[in-house]
Amino acid sequence: MNILWFQRDLRCSDHLPLQAALAAGQPIVLVFCYEPLLLKDPHFDKRHGRFIRESLQDLTAAFQRQHHTLHIIRNDFLAVLQRLHYRYGVETIFSYQETGLPVLQQRNQAIQAYCQSEGVEWVRFPKVSGANLNQSDGKRRWQQAMRKPMSTLDLSQLKTVSLGAGFTEHLSAVDDLHPFHIRDFHFQRGGFTQAREWLISFVKIRAVQYVQAEDNPYLSRYNASRLSAYLAWGNLSVREVYQAASEAMGEGFHVDALKLFQQKLWLHDRLQARLYEPTLPAPQEQENAHFDAWKKGCTGLPLVDAAMRCLLETGYLIPRLRELLLSVLRQRLPECEAIGWQWLARQSLDFDPMLLDAYQKVSGKKKFLNPVKESRSLPDAVHFLRIWLPELTHVPPRFLHEPWRMRLTDQRKYGVDLGRSYPMPPKSWIPRAVRKRRAVSVKS
Numbered sequence: 001m002n003i004l005w006f007q008r009d010l011r012c013s014d015h016l017p018l019q020a021a022l023a024a025g026q027p028i029v030l031v032f033c034y035e036p037l038l039l040k041d042p043h044f045d046k047r048h049g050r051f052i053r054e055s056l057q058d059l060t061a062a063f064q065r066q067h068h069t070l071h072i073i074r075n076d077f078l079a080v081l082q083r084l085h086y087r088y089g090v091e092t093i094f095s096y097q098e099t100g101l102p103v104l105q106q107r108n109q110a111i112q113a114y115c116q117s118e119g120v121e122w123v124r125f126p127k128v129s130g131a132n133l134n135q136s137d138g139k140r141r142w143q144q145a146m147r148k149p150m151s152t153l154d155l156s157q158l159k160t161v162s163l164g165a166g167f168t169e170h171l172s173a174v175d176d177l178h179p180f181h182i183r184d185f186h187f188q189r190g191g192f193t194q195a196r197e198w199l200i201s202f203v204k205i206r207a208v209q210y211v212q213a214e215d216n217p218y219l220s221r222y223n224a225s226r227l228s229a230y231l232a233w234g235n236l237s238v239r240e241v242y243q244a245a246s247e248a249m250g251e252g253f254h255v256d257a258l259k260l261f262q263q264k265l266w267l268h269d270r271l272q273a274r275l276y277e278p279t280l281p282a283p284q285e286q287e288n289a290h291f292d293a294w295k296k297g298c299t300g301l302p303l304v305d306a307a308m309r310c311l312l313e314t315g316y317l318i319p320r321l322r323e324l325l326l327s328v329l330r331q332r333l334p335e336c337e338a339i340g341w342q343w344l345a346r347q348s349l350d351f352d353p354m355l356l357d358a359y360q361k362v363s364g365k366k367k368f369l370n371p372v373k374e375s376r377s378l379p380d381a382v383h384f385l386r387i388w389l390p391e392l393t394h395v396p397p398r399f400l401h402e403p404w405r406m407r408l409t410d411q412r413k414y415g416v417d418l419g420r421s422y423p424m425p426p427k428s429w430i431p432r433a434v435r436k437r438r439a440v441s442v443k444s
């Protein structure tokens with residue numbers, strides 16, 4: 001008997017492990033595990049659990065239509081493997097390669113050791129298409145892989161094994177996870193059905209303003225691709241997305257925008273290809289009032305606060321503003337930077353361990369960002385700030401980026417009480433050039 005182990009690949013199209021399982025022609029058990037070791041990890045949040053649950057509902061329905069059972073189990077995969085091997089004898093495990101967190105590295109090593117000791121073959125497929133992407137001809141190899149026709153997977157040919165109810169109950173099988181029923185009005189819904197709707201609407205309609213939306217937090221909610229969460233959890237493969245964009249361009253839709261989008265897909269895969277072993281730290285959170293203010297979007301720096309509140313409410317933020325959030329930590333609270341990475345991972349619906357690790361390595365080389373300068377140069381920043389900072393609704397643009405410049409008469413006029421209705425940032429957090437300008441303003 002074989003096992004097809006689903007992880008961050010919650011789809012049944014362009015799926016190499018599923019294709020290999022079909023080709024093997026052996027009886028197979030379909031398994032997804034809510035692994036306690038990952039649920040307890042500081043990078044995981046219930047918003048991720050909700051997205052997974054919705055994705056599994058789609059996947060379960062697809063298999064049920066072909067009279068197959070996807071076994072959803074709350075247990076670590078190693079424990080499930082040990083029980084299945086003891087009871088039935090497992091020959092091969094098919095899965096994608098998942099890395100990027102210390103806990104994943106430790107889990108993978110334990111599973112590999114067990115497989116070697118028991119003579120079980122573990123066939124792992126890389127998630128990134130095309131080998132050696134960082135070599136001089138890496139992009140050409142990647143494009144060849146992206147253009148390769150996708151195999152049609154006939155699920156009716158799967159020879160699945162349905163485990164007995166008593167056996168799965170012993171393994172803590174679950175049909176639903178109540179903690180993952182959370183208010184989700186602003187969150188994208190999981191599943192490949194939703195993913196394909198977002199994909200088609202992007203390549204056919206929303207890409208019309210894709211170039212402008214890249215650095216515009218206001219437009220990005222509607223005109224960015226919004227596919228990052230579906231790629232992170234494997235509702236779509238990168239190749240599916242690439243080919244959908246190519247097909248749309250062939251029909252005359254948004255050619256320039258979609259070419260840029262395909263370039264971003266290449267950068268996404270090349271970044272992932274840089275690592276297959278994690279280097280993320282495992283820091284311990286410490287009490288820090290300024291860090292707590294950063295987490296809540298209450299630093300007194302308007303763009304920083306609006307960015308954090310947007311992320312908390314929607315699980316989504318453009319890369320430029322994620323970099324700003326981290327830059328503030330790196331400059332003002334360097335001792336909290338590592339734990340800040342974990343916090344952002346928990347809030348990001350599109351959290352991908354491999355990309356997070358790669359971003360950490362790259363971000364250390366980036367210059368510090370000035371929150372005021374970023375706010376003044378960001379497209380549609382005023383609209384964005386007014387949406388997420390209702391305390392500053394009546395503040396005019398000349399003060400909106402730097403509310404600490406308002407005198408008491410200005411505060412009364414615009415209905416703001418700095419330090420109460422909206423925070424006053426610590427003096428050391430105000431960029432130096434801004435502090436000098438403020439001092440001149442006060443003297444005058």
